[in-house]
Amino acid sequence: MNVYFLGTGTSQGxxxxxxxxxxxxxxxFKDKRLRVSVWISWDNHSYLxxxxxxFRQQMLxxxxxxxxxxxxxxxxxxxxxxxxxxxxFNFKQGEIPIYAHQRVLENLKKRFDYIFEFKNKYPxxxxxxxxxxxxxxxxxxxxxxxxxxxxxxxxxxxxxYRIDDFAYLTxxxxxxxxxxxxxxxxxVLVVNALREEPHATHFNLQEALDFITLIxxxxxxxTHISHILGFHKEIQQKLPKNVYLAYDNLEITI
Numbered sequence: 001m002n003v004y005f006l007g008t009g010t011s012q013g014x015x016x017x018x019x020x021x022x023x024x025x026x027x028x029f030k031d032k033r034l035r036v037s038v039w040i041s042w043d044n045h046s047y048l049x050x051x052x053x054x055f056r057q058q059m060l061x062x063x064x065x066x067x068x069x070x071x072x073x074x075x076x077x078x079x080x081x082x083x084x085x086x087x088x089f090n091f092k093q094g095e096i097p098i099y100a101h102q103r104v105l106e107n108l109k110k111r112f113d114y115i116f117e118f119k120n121k122y123p124x125x126x127x128x129x130x131x132x133x134x135x136x137x138x139x140x141x142x143x144x145x146x147x148x149x150x151x152x153x154x155x156x157x158x159x160x161y162r163i164d165d166f167a168y169l170t171x172x173x174x175x176x177x178x179x180x181x182x183x184x185x186x187x188v189l190v191v192n193a194l195r196e197e198p199h200a201t202h203f204n205l206q207e208a209l210d211f212i213t214l215i216x217x218x219x220x221x222x223t224h225i226s227h228i229l230g231f232h233k234e235i236q237q238k239l240p241k242n243v244y245l246a247y248d249n250l251e252i253t254i
Contacts, residue, residue, distance in 0.1 A: 001042040001164060003188070005250040006058040009033025010194060010226045011078040013054070023227040030232035030247040035078040036170055036224045038190070039064055040163065045142030047071060049161060049168050055082025061249060066093065069141055071133075072100035073170055074158040075107040083112055086126050095127045099139065099146075101159060102132045133159055149182055151175045154201030162186075166254050170224050172211075173201050180214065187254050189217035190246065192224035205229065212243060221246040 007013075014033040015024035023031055035052035039062060046066045050073055058064075067089045073079055086096055100108070109116045115126050133139065135150045141163070149160035153171040160169035165187035169175075172192055183189065193208035202224065203211065212220040222239075223246045229235055236245050 001040060001166060001254045003166060003190075003252050003254065004039040004041070004062055004064075005221075005223065005246045005248060006037040006039055006048075006062060007034035007052065007054055008223045008225055008246045008248055008250075009035055010224055011035065011076070014225075014227045016227060019227070021227050023229075023231055026231060028232060030245075031227075032248065033225060034058060034248055036192075037079075038168060040166070042142070042144070045144075047141050049073065050079040050170075051082040051086070052078045053081035056085045059085075067096055069097040069099060071141070071146065071159075071161055072098065072104050072108075073160065074101070074153060074156060075104045076171070079170075080104075080108060080111070083108065083115065083128075084126060086128075087124065090127050095129050097129045097131050099131045099133050099141075101134075101157065103157075105130050105132065135159075147182055149175075150179050156201075164254070166190075167217075171201070172203055173199075175211075183215045183217075186215065186217035187219065188252065189215055189220045190223055191220065193222045193229070194224060195226045195228040196230070197228070205235075209240070209243065212240075218242065219244070221250075221252070 034054035037050040037052055040047050046068050048070045051070050133148050138145045138147045147162040151158050151172045152174045158171050167183050167186050168190045170192045191208050192203055193205045194202040196205045198204050220243045232245055
């Protein structure tokens with residue numbers, strides 16, 4: 001299975017508009033981060049986790065040719081705002097399944113009402129098939145099973161996903177023990193770490209490292225990174241040997 005990091009930044013991306021912060025001024029490509037998303041592919045299967053406002057740019061950069069489905073973590077704009085830009089895939093493939101908590105599906109129907117119209121639908125609008133994700137109920141994507149992982153983003157429920165020996169968790173602040181049991185024996189864990197200082201709704205770096213120590217994956221990659229965390233090169237040097245800062249367009253094979 002191939003994992004391509006389409007974006008590794010937080011909701012504003014890096015550089016932040018109008019910011020004079022030193023990280024936003026960096027010339028290192030690893031310090032330039034689009035909104036967070038991954039592309040997972042194997043054999044002839046191709047799935048995305050989240051579809052944010054940088055979706056078009058990410059698809060062009062990655063040369064992704066097919067999307068068999070989109071797994072949504074939650075409804076915030078940095079994870080959902082690119083839904084309209086699936087249209088080129090619709091024109092080639094037809095209807096695309098989207099997988100999400102029922103609350104997230106209802107939110108998308110409000111925000112993108114023209115996509116979900118059944119009468120007099122505009123012919124150029126995206127076409128999707130909605131599939132509800134329910135905690136403790138695995139579901140099939142291609143010839144693999146996806147296991148939803150229930151976490152909390154402050155007071156908001158969010159789904160992470162485990163597929164084989166890979167798990168992707170973003171916007172995590174707390175997670176119950178029963179959910180951590182679903183994360184045993186991972187080869188790769190991807191988890192968020194916003195910054196070094198504590199945050200109300202996201203892991204900070206130490207919380208993410210403590211969580212990685214608890215889960216004990218073979219390797220871990222940190223994503224959903226703010227410019228406030230610091231320069232990629234400097235932070236990477238501080239991390240344990242099996243923990244890496246992800247960066248945009250990084251590809252790993254599991």
